[in-house]
Amino acid sequence: MQRFMITDSSDVVRKVGKRILSELDFLVGEAANAAEALSACQTELPDYLIVDSGMEGALELITTIRAMDGGKEVKIYYCVIEADLKKLMAGKRAGATDFLLKPFDRKILTAVFGNRAIAA
Numbered sequence: 001m002q003r004f005m006i007t008d009s010s011d012v013v014r015k016v017g018k019r020i021l022s023e024l025d026f027l028v029g030e031a032a033n034a035a036e037a038l039s040a041c042q043t044e045l046p047d048y049l050i051v052d053s054g055m056e057g058a059l060e061l062i063t064t065i066r067a068m069d070g071g072k073e074v075k076i077y078y079c080v081i082e083a084d085l086k087k088l089m090a091g092k093r094a095g096a097t098d099f100l101l102k103p104f105d106r107k108i109l110t111a112v113f114g115n116r117a118i119a120a
Contacts, residue, residue, distance in 0.1 A: 002116070003044065005029045007037040007061065008052040008079070013103070017050065020109045034061040045070050048113070050100060053080045053087055059094040066095035077112075079104070 004026040006017045014030040021028045029046065031037035034057030037049070049065065051058050062078070065071045078091030079100045088099055100112065 001025060001027045002048065003027050003029070003046040004048045004050075004113075005031060005037060005040060005046040006050045007031040007034065007055065007058075008050070009033060009055050010052075013052070017104065017109065020106050021113065024110065024114055026113070034058060037061055038064060041065055041068065041071075041074075045074055047073075048075045048077070048116075050077045050079050051096070052102070053078055053091060059090060062091070062094040062096055 004021050006014050006028065008014050009032055014032070018028045018030060026048070029040055031040055034055060038061060045065070045068065051061055058078070062076055065074055065076065075097045076095060077098050077100045078096035079102050080087050080091070081102050083101065091099065100108070
């Protein structure tokens with residue numbers, strides 16, 4: 001089973017994401033901030049990571065994950081509220097694999113990650 005981590009300061013976003021992704025057969029962890037996410041990743045890197053762009057330390061978290069052993073294999077999704085080119089480029093420079101628009105829902109998460117869970 002592939003491991004997924006949702007890093008977002010919103011309890012609601014984490015709970016909704018966890019429920020949907022768990023139904024897609026991912027093992028899902030949560031982190032309310034960058035420090036929690038980093039601590040969990042130091043124990044075990046996830047296969048997928050969603051990082052909220054509005055969270056303090058989001059870009060540093062991505063950069064730090066990329067520098068870790070195995071960190072280059074993690075698929076990191078930088079989660080933004082709007083398609084702000086400046087924010088998207090900052091995420092890409094930090095090492096984000098791709099982007100998600102927030103708020104996400106079952107349809108979006110299934111479209112992006114549904115086939116990946118099945119393929120594992």
